[in-house]
Amino acid sequence: EAGVTQSPTHLIKTRGQQATLRCSPISGHTSVYWYQQALGLGLQFLLWYDEGEERNRGNFPPRFSGRQFPNYSSELNVNALELEDSALYLCASSHGTHNPSYEQYFGPGTRLTVT
Amino acid sequence: AQSVAQPEDQVNVAEGNPLTVKCTYSVSGNPYLFWYVQYPNRGLQFLLKYITGDNLVKGSYGFEAEFNKSQTSFHLKKPSALVSDSALYFCAVRDVSDSWGKLQFGAGTQVVVTP
Numbered sequence: 001e002a003g004v005t006q007s008p009t010h011l012i013k014t015r016g017q018q019a020t021l022r023c024s025p026i027s028g029h030t031s032v033y034w035y036q037q038a039l040g041l042g043l044q045f046l047l048w049y050d051e052g053e054e055r056n057r058g059n060f061p062p063r064f065s066g067r068q069f070p071n072y073s074s075e076l077n078v079n080a081l082e083l084e085d086s087a088l089y090l091c092a093s094s095h096g097t098h099n100p101s102y103e104q105y106f107g108p109g110t111r112l113t114v115t
Numbered sequence: 116a117q118s119v120a121q122p123e124d125q126v127n128v129a130e131g132n133p134l135t136v137k138c139t140y141s142v143s144g145n146p147y148l149f150w151y152v153q154y155p156n157r158g159l160q161f162l163l164k165y166i167t168g169d170n171l172v173k174g175s176y177g178f179e180a181e182f183n184k185s186q187t188s189f190h191l192k193k194p195s196a197l198v199s200d201s202a203l204y205f206c207a208v209r210d211v212s213d214s215w216g217k218l219q220f221g222a223g224t225q226v227v228v229t230p
Contacts, residue, residue, distance in 0.1 A: 010144075033218075042220065042221075042222045042223055043223070045219075048217060055215045056215055088160050090159065092158075092159075100147055100209045100213065101164070101166045101209075101211075103161045104161070104218060106158035106160070106161075107158050108158045109158055
C-alpha cells in the first residue's frame, strides 16, 4: 500500500512570492492534515480537510490556505511568503468519519526555503 | 483546551538499557493518546495509540506505552534500546468527545542511544 506522498521535496522561493505544496493521501483516507515544522518550534497544526471541507484551522494568518480535491488529494498555498515561513511542511492522512481515534500517517514533507 | 507536555528535551541511554520517554497530558474529557517517531529529514511514523481498555499498549519496533489516568501520563518504553532508536519522539493527544478537534502534539524528545 502506497503511503502519503508530497511534492515537491524541496521548494525555494523568494520573499513575497507564492508557494504551492501538494499531498496525496493513502488510498481510502478522506482526511488530510497539514503541519508546519519550523526549527525550534515543534509541530504546528495548520489545516484539516475532510470530504472536501475545512474542518479545523490552526493559528496561522489567512495567507496560509488550502483545498481538498474530489480525489481527496490536497494542496497548501502560502501567499506573500515571509522568511519565517521557511520550514518543513508535513502532510498527514487518516480515515475520517468523525472518529478521533484514527491515527494519522505522515508523508516525507516538503522543505520550503524562503530567501 | 488540550495540551501535552514532554518534560525532557533529550534522553540519553546506552544501547541495551531500558528506554523511557515521558509524556503527560491534559484534556477536558477522556483522551486518545498517540506516540510518533521522526527520523532526520523524514515525516513522522506512527508507533502506537491508546484508545480504551488495557492500560499497557504495545506498538511497533518493540515499543510499548502505559496509560495512567490518575497521573495523566502516557510514557513510552522499550526494554532494550538500540542505536537505531535514536530519533525524535512525539506524544500527541486528542479529546474523545471533540470529533473535529485537532491532534495536539508535544514539543518532542530527542532520544540518543550510544553504543
